[in-house]
Amino acid sequence: MRYLILGASAAGINAAKTIRELDKSSEIAIISEDTKVYSRCMLHHVISGSRTVEEINFMEKDFFAKYKISWIKGKKVIDLNIDKNEVKLNDDTVEKYNKLLIATGSSSVIPPIKNLREAKEVYTLRNISDVFHIQNSLKKSKNVVIIGAGLVGIDALIGIMNNNLKISLVEMGDRILPLQLDKKASSKYEKLLLEKGIDIYTSAKVEEVTLNKTGFVKKVILSNGTAINCDLAVVAAGVKANIDFIKDSRIKVNRGIIVDSTCKTTVENIYAAGDVCATAPIWPIAVKEAITAAYNMTGNYKVLDDNFGLRNSMNFLGLQTVSLGLIDPPDSSYTVDILENKDIYKKIIHKDGIIYGALLVGDIAYCGVLSYLIRNKVNISKIDKNIFQIDYSDFYNIKPDGQFAYEEIASDNIVNDTLEQITVSKPKSFIDKIRSFISKF
Ligand SMILES: Cc1cc2nc3c(=O)[nH]c(=O)nc-3n(C[C@H](O)[C@H](O)[C@H](O)COP(=O)(O)OP(=O)(O)OC[C@H]3O[C@@H](n4cnc5c(N)ncnc54)[C@H](O)[C@@H]3O)c2cc1C
Known part of the structure; x- marks a missing residue:
């Protein structure tokens, strides 16, 4: 078995690592135009001189040797032959595969503005x-x-x-x-x-x-x-997916490569992950898709459990912000709650107990739980609490027989049951619940 991965970044590297963890003996090779591995999210630190390229490398130093992965670097894939299971590189060499992962990301676009593409600097x-x-x-x-x-x-x-x-x-x-x-x-x-x-x-x-x-x-x-x-x-x-080398229409593409929930393309032994799929062009999603693809490429079934891409965090000029889901209500049927003082600005957009968006500026507390609630469309209508202070403890519960339960909140039905129990006798926090549990003995 030979796994071939196109791209040596968030998706490609994480897929290769996961494949090796699941398959100890097969051959794994990565091809990339990149000659170094680095985090694109950190490029501005290299511009400013606060970090070197080596300091934005996101993997272990001996990665390729440790995971027994060969890396063909500085080479561009220019053609993909699905019938022969091979790709052609810009030096006219050919690389064969049994299973292929396309993780070629995207490239920046220069819009067709007069003289912009021709101008130097x-x-x-x-x-x-x-x-x-x-x-x-x-x-x-x-x-x-x-x-x-x-x-x-x-x-x-x-x-x-x-x-x-x-x-x-x-x-x-x-x-x-x-x-x-x-x-x-x-x-x-x-x-x-x-x-x-x-x-x-x-x-x-x-x-x-x-x-x-x-x-x-x-x-x-x-x-x-x-x-x-x-x-x-x-x-x-703006950006465009790096798919120029795909000329065979059996691989379906729109803005990016189309994949199913296992990250498989429309061709049986070809998978795709990361920005090249144009689903959500952020690092964590590229990694999740890569890991999902790796599982399925090695015969271990896994479906993408999270492709919620509408989340961003930033910390420009010392001001921390997390933005999740909608940033403005689509119409007046949504409720918008705002909490604001001179240092912070928080906004939550919700409708019928479901949160659709949250903006946390200056104080990002509760962003984890908000992200979960939005991503899983958890109904919070029965939580009798300030919406800005809902936390994970609101979903913990102690059963009448004294057992702890962390109620699964991914399903709306379960949530409603859980919340009913919680609102009946809801202690203030998880710590309070532990205290009250201990006090029974
Ligand atoms: C400046 C900047 C800041 C960012 N900041 C953030 C952030 O703060 N948070 C966040 O979540 N995301 C951020 N992103 C987005 C994030 O970097 C991407 O989502 C992530 O890099 C996608 O990883 P990928 O592996 O899919 O593709 P890429 O990182 O684009 O990597 C593609 C790989 O494929 C190779 N390749 C491409 N074409 C070919 C070819 N034809 N033949 C061979 N190799 C090829 C490339 O050399 C590269 O190794 C930022 C991106 C940029 C550019």
């Missing part, structure tokens, strides 16, 4: 090579424009701040981090950035960039006519 932020380009460019730049104020754009901004640069942030939406934050939460981060001297342009579309005589970016022109000086632009305006 315009970069994206996805790979370590982008970091090196940006670092080089920073040595000679005075005016930096970040196009796109989503998580990657803000990461880039944080990485290059504190370099005595004039930095401008341009966002098409009406606020920064528009997919993660509502207007209020976003304004808290905007305030922090303005205090650092960053110019922020929201509801602003880039119309074109102008170039100097040698083709270097000179100005970024917005649709309202504003011209921003620029000698380095970082574009963070």
